[in-house]
Amino acid sequence: MASAPSIRPAFSSTSAADFISVDRVRLYPYSGAVKVSPFRRLTSYSIACAAVNAINGGVVPKVDDRARINGFESAGLRVAFQGAPGAYSEFAAKTALPGCETLPCRAFADAISSVERGLADRAILPVESTMDGAGLRNYEFLLRHDLRVVQEISLFVNYCLLAMPGVSPAELRRVISHPLALAHCSRALAQLGLHLREPVEDTAGAVEMLRSNRLLDTAAIASPRAALLYGLDVLADGLQDDSWNVTRFLLLASPTSLAAAMRPKAAASLKTSTVVAHRGGSMSVLLKVLSAFSRRSINLTKLEVLNSASKEDKSPVFILDVRRKGMLRAFPHVLYVDFEGSPENPKAKEAIDEISQTAEFVRILGCYAADTNIYDLH
Numbered sequence: 390m391a392s393a394p395s396i397r398p399a400f401s402s403t404s405a406a407d408f409i410s411v412d413r414v415r416l417y418p419y420s421g422a423v424k425v426s427p428f429r430r431l432t433s434y435s436i437a438c439a440a441v442n443a444i445n446g447g448v449v450p451k452v453d454d455r456a457r458i459n460g461f462e463s464a465g466l467r468v469a470f471q472g473a474p475g476a477y478s479e480f481a482a483k484t485a486l487p488g489c490e491t492l493p494c495r496a497f498a499d500a501i502s503s504v505e506r507g508l509a510d511r512a513i514l515p516v517e518s519t520m521d522g523a524g525l526r527n528y529e530f531l532l533r534h535d536l537r538v539v540q541e542i543s544l545f546v547n548y549c550l551l552a553m554p555g556v557s558p559a560e561l562r563r564v565i566s567h568p569l570a571l572a573h574c575s576r577a578l579a580q581l582g583l584h585l586r587e588p589v590e591d592t593a594g595a596v597e598m599l600r601s602n603r604l605l606d607t608a609a610i611a612s613p614r615a616a617l618l619y620g621l622d623v624l625a626d627g628l629q630d631d632s633w634n635v636t637r638f639l640l641l642a643s644p645t646s647l648a649a650a651m652r653p654k655a656a657a658s659l660k661t662s663t664v665v666a667h668r669g670g671s672m673s674v675l676l677k678v679l680s681a682f683s684r685r686s687i688n689l690t691k692l693e694v695l696n697s698a699s700k701e702d703k704s705p706v707f708i709l710d711v712r713r714k715g716m717l718r719a720f721p722h723v724l725y726v727d728f729e730g731s732p733e734n735p736k737a738k739e740a741i742d743e744i745s746q747t748a749e750f751v752r753i754l755g756c757y758a759a760d761t762n763i764y765d766l767h
């Protein structure tokens with residue numbers, strides 16, 4: 390059986406000089422000062438880094454690559470995200486659009502409405518995590534609003550246990566964080582004897598709460614960057630139960646913005662996100678969708694089936710029909726389909742026309758540069 394991760398001060402927040410600015414992406418220097426037990430270091434840190442490196446062809450992408458991939462002029466753009474400064478979403482935004490300004494929002498709905506009201510240029514939403522299996526989150530915001538997906542970014546999420554400076558692990562009685570972060574670290578927290586767990590809105594919000602209330606018996610799960618930002622100690626890192634923990638985020642823009650109108654550079658490989666809604670016969674619709682793309686040799690990068698019967702509250706899926714004066718329509722069955730290429734490609738157009746004859750409704754959610762990189766913040 391694996392040994393429990395040991396917990397002891399790893400590095401204090403005063404070692405800020407070891408890091409470069411929060412606008413940069415890099416691994417933090419890995420010194421001989423062991424942050425966690427060798428076991429955990431090996432499983433979480435080394436394996437995850439090796440996997441990141443393998444996937445990225447041996448290179449952890451740097452933010453400078455971003456402009457090349459997407460061709461966006463990002464300085465001066467404002468990106469709305471849900472959470473407090475220092476949340477993973479904020480770092481994802483800064484990695485996707487180097488030099489951008491960020492706008493912290495209380496709820497996802499506020500981030501969306503900031504873009505709709507012209508207070509922000511983009512909203513960023515986490516939509517899936519390798520630790521949650523196939524499930525998609527936050528798609529309701531995509532479907533109910535008239536915004537376009539203009540960019541994707543995948544971030545390696547390294548969870549750390551943070552506490553007020555000088556607090557020893559033995560003094561900790563409870564841990565607070567985003568519910569997913571608590572769930573993703575459940576086994577490690579049990580091994581550390583931290584059974585009292587309280588969810589808060591986001592990881593950085595937990596850190597902020599800890600700091601402003603000077604909670605000496607409480608730890609927060611968040612990123613090492615949040616520790617730096619709020620001046621907390623990192624007691625352990627690589628806390629996630631699966632060493633491979635990647636969250637995919639989508640960036641949304643108003644349909645009238647330049648980003649929505651602009652096609653990524655011709656050299657970039659494109660990806661299109663769509664939603665197909667229908668009233669029944671899931672299997673036959675699914676087969677027709679698959680056949681429409683496969684006969685035209687168009688690759689799918691994602692296919693998710695969502696039925697209201699399988700939802701906890703059995704509610705239908707609401708989709709804004711942008712062509713019908715913004716009418717919200719309810720559907721019991723929905724397929725999310727991401728395919729390679731642009732919807733303007735004649736073959737893709739044919740496939741979508743064919744699917745539209747079977748389905749009740751098809752909406753293109755956006756076409757953007759496919760970014761298969763996994764960015765590592767450490």
Ligand SMILES: O=C(O)C(=O)C[C@]1(C(=O)O)C=C[C@@H](O)C=C1
Pocket residue numbers: 472475476477478479515518546567569570590591592593636
């Ligand atoms: O709480 C944060 O820091 C977030 O950015 C949100 C979020 C998420 O909702 O997926 C992002 C990544 C982590 O897996 C945990 C939480």
